[in-house]
Amino acid sequence: MAPLRASTVLTSVLSLLSCFQASLVTAGPVNRRSDVLVKDYHPAPRAWAKQGPAPSTHLIHLTIGLSQSRFNELERHLYEVSDPFHPRYGHHLSAEEVHELVKPSDKASAAVHEWLQEYGVDPDQLRYSPAKDWISVTLPVATVEEMLDTEYSVYGHQDGSTVVRTEGYSLPLYVHEHISTVQPTNSWARLQRDQPRTEIKQRSTMVKRSSHVAEVADDWAPPASIPLPANSTIEAVCNFTAVTPDCVRTLYGTIDYEVKAAGKNKMAHTNYLEEATNRSDISIFLGKYRPEARAYAYEFEAISIAGGVLDNGTNVAEEGRDEEANLDAEYMIGVGYPTPLIAYHTGGRNPTYVPDILTSDNSDEPFLVWANYMTGLPDEDIPQVVSTSYGDDEQTVSRAYAEAVCNQFAQLGARGVSLFFSSGDFGVGQDETCISNLDNSTYMFMPSFPTDCPYVTAVGATTNYPESAAWRKLRSGLYFTSGAGFSNYFDQPAYQAKIVDSYVESLGGLYDGFYNKSGRAYPDISCIGQVFPTIWNGTTTGLVGTSGSSPICAAVFALFNDALIAEGRPPMGFLNPWLYSHGHNLFTDVTNGTSAGCNTTGFPTAPGWDAVTGFGTPYLPKLLDAFGLKK
Helix, strand or coil: CCCCCHHHHHHHHHHHHHHHHHHHCCCCCCCCCCCEEEEEECCCCCCEEEEEECCCCCEEEEEEEECCCCHHHHHHHHHHHHCCCCCCCCCCCCHHHHHHHHCCCHHHHHHHHHHHHHCCCCHHHCEECCCCCEEEEEEEHHHHHHHHCCCCEEEEECCCCEEEECCEEEEEHHHHCCEEEEECCCCCCCCCCCCCCCCCCCCCCCCCCCCCCCEEECCCCCCCCCCCCCCCCHHHHCECCECCHHHHHHHCCCCCCCCCCCCCCCEEEEECCCCCCCHHHHHHHHHHHCHHHHHHHHCCEEEEECCCCCCCCCCCCCCCCCHHHHHHHHHHHHHHCCCCEEEEEECCCCCCCCCCCCCCCCCCCHHHHHHHHHHCCCHHHCCCEEEECCCEEHHHCCHHHHHHHHHHHHHHHHCCCEEEEECCCECCCCCCCCECCCCCCCECCCCEECCCCCCCEEEEEEECCCCEECEEEECCCCEEECCCEEEEEEECCHHHHHHHHHHHHHCCCCCECCECCCEEEECCEEEECCCEEEEECCEEEEEECHHHHHHHHHHHHHHHHHHHHHCCCCCCCCCHHHHHHCHHHHCECCCCCECCECCECCCECCCCCECCCECCECCHHHHHHHCCCCC
8 A cells, every 4th residue: 555645645635526526516506606615525434424504594504714814923923932942942822812823814804704795694693702703603504515616515424413514615716815714514523432341341233433422441349449559659559450630649749749839830621522510529539539629529619601501510421421521520620630620511512413404504614613612712711721521533623623613722822821632542543444545446545633732731641560561452343552643634733743753763664554644743742541449420430541631630730830831931732842852852752552443553652752641641750850849
């Protein structure tokens, strides 16, 4: 098989675009214009099948991204303030400075508004982001089809759910360069819930995961008792069949750190899938493993975005829902307390709901909804560290949408926010699913989004001590291994070039053709990923996954930020330029294990960076010493 190079992928996409554009000439009743050009095309994945035309009256909440006039300049600022060898290191931008850099040009804004008015869209219907680079409006399918010169259809998934989508769309030439993306159109990613936890053992049909969510370990039961440690050695504190907050705090050197800047420093995690951080469960967990923090279970801030579900004290334990949200909150508080926690609950996708095609549904894509909300916050409301334990196969998201979301993350990084994303739970891809959407036949490793974004820090998973790459059989019959890969969408960032190229060369051609050697590689770092005793529905369940690794790494860096802020210094912000130039020397290298997946043994660990555990795991005392900070 020929190597999967970026040029090959581009040629395939252009060919598909050409076919799609030709099909528009004969595709039906939508008015065709002579001055339109295909903007984006992304075929429906194999799991989706067209069921028929979307009803013309179905309402779509349309989000239009305007080209950010000076994004290249924003990116330059981001790398300068994140580079320890640059004189601007740590001088993060304000919200106003970022908005000024990304706001659309007057020409772009005027052209897009002219286009909308051409189709009868009243300016009073429009809603804007603070930088005016995003416009949202709710319109019927018939209007959107005419505007985008396309046809929407109802697509059914093999699991029984449906969505209203189109594989591609076109724009008039006079707005083509001024619009970066229009959604929902051809983004197929869904933050889908796994099978019910209580039924996994009984079911034989495997459902493909499209999300990184906490997995239940096979044949796990909580130990009869997990006593609090009498001393601080890892051997005495840690039982790796049940990794408690005290084990994590000892493992990463935070157990004796005294928080000093809790009034200024904040940490956060995101929730999707209608998950809510269940305060009663979190209280039980903290009472058992971090008693001094128990009351905080009812005090941390929970924010609903776009109808995201919040715990109102009457949540019903349904199909394992809230396991992920509980895991994130329990371990972030368990490690980072008393650093204040914010839990963001973003709606916009109901994973168990099969919508009536005649009934409006919220078609927002959650990552974009959350990112737009965050970039609109004033500086004083932004947390310095955010963890996200969710993700999708990269190829289920259109390139235009992925780039639009990733660019929003760059804005947050420029403002001093460290974004941590789980790298995934199935190594280089879940077995039997590693097929390209471009032709539905080419075998390839399966990169994940948004962990492939070059402006975030991707977190892999380890196990045991000394730590090795995580591996665990799941109750579903699948195997959990640390997510690993190389993006087909995003080029290798300059900060990775020397180190990642050296690793690829060391492979000696292993898996050539299955991955894009010139793509953004991940993960960047790792933290422990199994097995976490987690309180859910009042009882203890054992969870594994990078879903636990990301919030733990984020909490460690929240404490590191605390030490920086307490001495009047800026927070770390976007970590990767520092990490790849110098910071990796402060991490504990992991050199045992592989990523597995796609019916292979996957990428191997190696000294230094590897595509399984990144640079390894953090140790707070090392970080503090390197920056001349006190415990």
